[in-house]
Amino acid sequence: MDICLLCDEPMHNKPNLGIALDPSKKYKHKEHIIQNAIGGRLKSSTILCEACGGILNTEIDIDFTKLFLPFTARINDLAKDRNAKANTRLQGTHIGSNKQVKYVSKTPVPLRPSREINDAEEKVTIYCPKDIIDNFRKSVNKELEEAHKQHYRIDEIYEFSQSEHVWISFSKDVKDFNDKWKMGFIKIATEFAYMHGVPKDQLIKTLDITAKKLIFSNNLHPFVPVTAIDHLLEYNRNIIERNYPSHTLHLYTQSYSEHDKHLICYVELFSTFQYYVVLTDTYNGPEVMQSYSQKIVTEKKIDLDIKELQPKELMQEARSFGINLSNAPDSSMEGVYDYFEKEFAKIQPVYELDLKKELSASLELLKMAILKANLPKSPSQYAGLNDELAAFIAKFSKEDRRKILLETFDFFYNNEDYIIERFRKLYFENDSNGNRDRISMIAKCIQIAAKDIKQVQDYGHEKFSFLSYFLNVQQNIE
Ligand SMILES: [Zn+2]
Structure with a gap:
């Protein structure tokens, strides 16, 4: 009998339509492990009863998924029609000018009129939507006249180039943003572990059995790339990952010593928001390694007569x-x-991805790109590889590139399972005696965040801008 994660009651199958429900019974329902509203497709009817599913939906899901509206609205538009009309809901900040923008037919346009006077250069820049620029120019001219600056040069900007970077508005004005954010990740990780048979009493860092509540206990840690390969992959995900953006869950055990075992779930949403959730730091059960990965953008069914x-x-x-x-x-x-x-x-259409295959494909592309970057002149067999990626790789020294290349070979020599076994879990570092040390990736990430939180924030901003760029520009180039 399946027991509800929250209320601890046995869950029954719902009777057929027309047969009365028994109010003393708890009924199964299909719980989305990654929230439906952000495109999650993994469901299970062995996690929560209908009543508790409703409670968590109200307490966590509704607010959590609202935080992603700027992305989901955009992705839904893409899914419906690649040439969707202007999405005026989408707003952001233009990086170069720091001006608020809205989107009109894929083009960032100043949200409201403003002007900047530069006395040193005797020039004025007007930012204004095209339809009201005539009136606004008049008022600026008047202002200049009154200040005896009518000889200043006026530059007018009524739209920005599609290829320029725009931060999509996110999270700024949401009340209790942090609480909503954390609990969304806690919920996903806890349900994924429970779905894979981890007993409730093991989930001490995310579940309070007595209070029948999901809890946060300083157990959410941002991922940052630690190895050279991860740097390359993460800073180029939008051009390397063939199903970008995706959602990925990876549940695994990490042993620090015989009596110090943790159970951790790595949660990655939109290939962008990446966190470790520690479910317990006193795990005593069998080794666990479970992954789930999926595409987000809805696929149209192929039309075939x-x-x-x-x-x-x-x-x-x-x-x-x-x-x-x-x-x-x-x-x-x-x-x-x-x-x-x-x-x-x-x-x-199939949404679920084979994480191992996807990671292999990314590593393979990376390997080819390094080979290409190492060649003085690229022969035709390397043509077609992304130049942006090759340019990024070219910034590394030849010696570093050689190291990265060896590391990618390392993955393939050890067979493909190795990729998943190491994924987000551990990496190797040479110690002073030249021995290879196995280092816990989450421990390293926690250390980096404690020492230099700015590094973590900067990385988050970069990832965020890749996703914005992908949704605004990359997707629209047909
Ligand atoms: Zn329940």
Whole structure:
């Protein structure tokens, strides 16, 4: 019998429609482990009863997912139609001028009129939406006249270039932002662990069994890249990761000594917001390693008019969708066409990703990009690799590039499982005797945050601007 994470009651299947519910019973419901409103697709009916699901939804999910509205609104628009009309809800700050902007047909436009007078250069810059710039210019001219500055040069900016960086407004004006933020991550991590069979009484850092509440206990730690490979990957995620932006969960045990075992869930949302949640620092159970990863942007189903296909194309198309036409119960030509059509209708877009495959693909691309950067002149086999990435890699010294390259080979020599075993968990450092030390990545991240919180904040801002850039610009270049 499945027991509810929160109220500790056994959960029953809901009776069929028309049959009365028993008010003394708790009923199962499908709980989204990553919130539905931010595109989460992983569901389980063994975590929370319907009543407790409702409570956590009100207490945590509604506020938490609102924080992501600037992104989800944009992503939903993308999913509906890549050429969606202006999304006026989306606002932000233009980095160069520090002006508030709104979006009009993908172009950042000053939100309200303003002017900056530069007396040293005797010039005025006007920032103003085009439709009201005539009136605003008049008032600025008047102001200049009154100040005897009418000879100043006037520059007018009524829109910014699409390729310029804009911070999307996020979190600034939300009350209790930190509490809402933390509890959203705590909830995701706790539910993911419980779904994978971690007993409730082990989850001491996120669950108060007596009070029947999820809790925060200084157990949320921001991830920052520590290794050279992670630097390269994270600072180029939007061009390296083939399904960017994605959501990823990674639950694992970390042993510091025989009696010092932690259970940790790494939570990454939109490939951007990256945290470790420590579920317990006194774990005593079997080793755990569970991952989940998914795309976010909704995929349109491919439009295919099967009846229009030539018989020889039919075979090829069927194969590309993994449909075996020899399974058609009616082997006449018509029967085969009907079978294809029926099977094709069943295919739904797949959102779940194989984290191991995705990480391998990213590392492979990185490896190729380093090889390309190392070559004096790129031969055709490396053509087509992202130049931005190659340029980023070129900033590293030849010696560092060699080290990174060896590190990527290291992953592949040790077979692909190695990628997941190390993922966000540990890395190697040479000690003074030349031995390779296994270092806990979360411990290093906590150390960095304690020593230099600015480094953590700067990294967060960078990641944030990549996502903004992706949603504003990269996605719109057709
Ligand atoms: Zn319950």
